[in-house]
Amino acid sequence: MTNELWVIAEDSAALATLCGAGRALGLPVRAVVLGDVEDAGAYGAQEVLRFATPVSGLVEDTAPDVAALLEERQARLVAASTSPTGTLVAGRVAARLGVPLAAAVESVEVGETLTVRRQVLGGMAVRTEQLAGSAAVVTIGAGTFDPAPRGEAAEVAVETVAAATDSGIRLVDTQVQQVESVNLAVAPRVVSVGRGFAAQEDLALAEALAAAIGAELACSRPVAEGSGWMAKERYVGVTGAKLKPDLYIAVGISGQVQHTSGVDGAKVIVAINKDKDAPIFADADFGLVADLYEALPLLTAQL
Ligand SMILES: Cc1cc2nc3c(=O)[nH]c(=O)nc-3n(C[C@H](O)[C@H](O)[C@H](O)COP(=O)(O)OP(=O)(O)OC[C@H]3O[C@@H](n4cnc5c(N)ncnc54)[C@H](O)[C@@H]3O)c2cc1C
Incomplete structure (x- = not known):
């Protein structure tokens, strides 16, 4: 061998x-x-x-x-x-x-x-x-x-x-499921949203930031699987996507290990959270203790 x-x-x-x-x-x-x-x-x-x-x-x-x-x-x-x-x-x-x-x-x-x-x-x-x-x-x-x-x-x-085996199974029908095509694994910059957002329409704040820096949008699991605001392909973590972007901006994400283990290969992590004791700050290279509803428009306007 x-x-x-x-x-x-x-x-x-x-x-x-x-x-x-x-x-x-x-x-x-x-x-x-x-x-x-x-x-x-x-x-x-x-x-x-x-x-x-x-x-x-x-x-x-x-x-x-x-x-x-x-x-x-x-x-x-x-x-x-x-x-x-x-x-x-x-x-x-x-x-x-x-x-x-x-x-x-x-x-x-x-x-x-x-x-x-x-x-x-x-x-x-x-x-x-x-x-x-x-x-x-x-x-x-x-x-x-x-x-x-x-x-x-x-x-x-x-x-x-040549394959010799016939399993005896025949494919009868295929129905294509509508899934969002996103390959977060190759995105160099990612803006990721969590339950700190109070309503789905508020995600526009994160979309604007992502557009300003040419980033893909991702999320924590509850945003995809709980509220269904974003496609499942976009959630990051141990049971979701594993990313190694140059820049990962976590907004309104508490930073539980099930989430952060999906980005432990990120080069730079920025966290925006209104709770100064949020665990995400332990993993972040840069942290902003702020209300995302105030911070995101100001940040986007500067970029
Ligand atoms: C087996 C298992 C597997 C799991 N796998 C995953 C996984 O792959 N990925 C994943 O993400 N999770 C996973 N989870 C869930 C994980 O444990 C957490 O529950 C989840 O990551 C929390 O998501 P969140 O940070 O968005 O929400 P929360 O924990 O509720 O955090 C919301 C944060 O937003 C902040 N916030 C609130 N309002 C504002 C505001 N106005 N401005 C700024 N900040 C604000 C709060 O201070 C808080 O820190 C898993 C759990 C289990 C048990």
């Missing part, structure tokens, strides 16, 4: 994330792509093997064939994304290979054994786990590592591999 990272990706965003993980871990990457992944050869993998979408129409049904290929190639460390498809494939491949599966890891140490670190207890703690045996499958979330840039390395040819 060799020390390289085999990645399984169902789209180019997952491929960029997983190839970025390989770079960060200092491991050469070999990729298995499922279905039609745009520019699959352009993210720095040394080899790209493609499984066409199987007759079932579900790319995750390639898992038995992917597992057989990885076994033949003596893959030691395999990574998929934490997306629903990535998680499904990772679980099936790990079961077929008879190796442990570690979900949503933040780091992997490759020695005689594999050791992973991941958040537990809703982000309250980080656990280090040594995995039994010498091979494993892990899943890695977007934003955990910087994504590999497209086209920086020389492009490799994509080789198509």
Whole structure:
């Protein structure tokens, strides 16, 4: 078994994330792509093997064939994304290979054994786990590592591999859910709103600040999942998006660890909160103890 990272990706965003993980871990990457992944050869993998979408129409049904290929190639460390498809494939491949599966890891140490670190207890703690045996499958979330840039390395040819297994399932219908398309993980500046905003229309204050500095808008979980003022794709934290922006401005956010663990990679955190004892100030590089309704218009006007 060799020390390289085999990645399984169902789209180019997952491929960029997983190839970025390989770079960060200092491991050469070999990729298995499922279905039609745009520019699959352009993210720095040394080899790209493609499984066409199987007759079932579900790319995750390639898992038995992917597992057989990885076994033949003596893959030691395999990574998929934490997306629903990535998680499904990772679980099936790990079961077929008879190796442990570690979900949503933040780091992997490759020695005689594999050791992973991941958040537990809703982000309250980080656990280090040594995995039994010498091979494993892990899943890695977007934003955990910087994504590999497209086209920086020389492009490799994509080789198509025939899938032999028929799961017997047929895709009958697909209804596209209307979700907001936002990729916070690559935004250099983010203005994030919390329950300090009293009404949905007041978010216009944060939108104006974001527009003034060219930032994306994000939020705490209650703003997305509780009040439904913003799309779920925009909430940050242990169960939401994990970001590493250059600038993160938290407005009316208390700063519970479940939120701040999503931005602990931010270069600069600015907090605006009217409570001087709010925990967010412990994580902030710059803090403004102020009522957001007074501070935001003044701040935006200065920019
Ligand atoms: C298992 C688990 C997972 C979780 N995952 C996440 C997650 O991924 N992301 C996440 O965000 N949360 C998550 N949570 C919820 C988290 O614990 C907090 O409840 C949540 O982050 C609080 O959101 P908030 O800061 O917007 O609201 P609050 O905690 O209510 O804070 C509002 C803040 O606004 C300030 N404020 C009020 N009015 C004003 C004003 N006029 N001007 C300025 N400041 C004002 C207040 O002083 C307060 O600090 C999770 C919880 C659990 C149990």
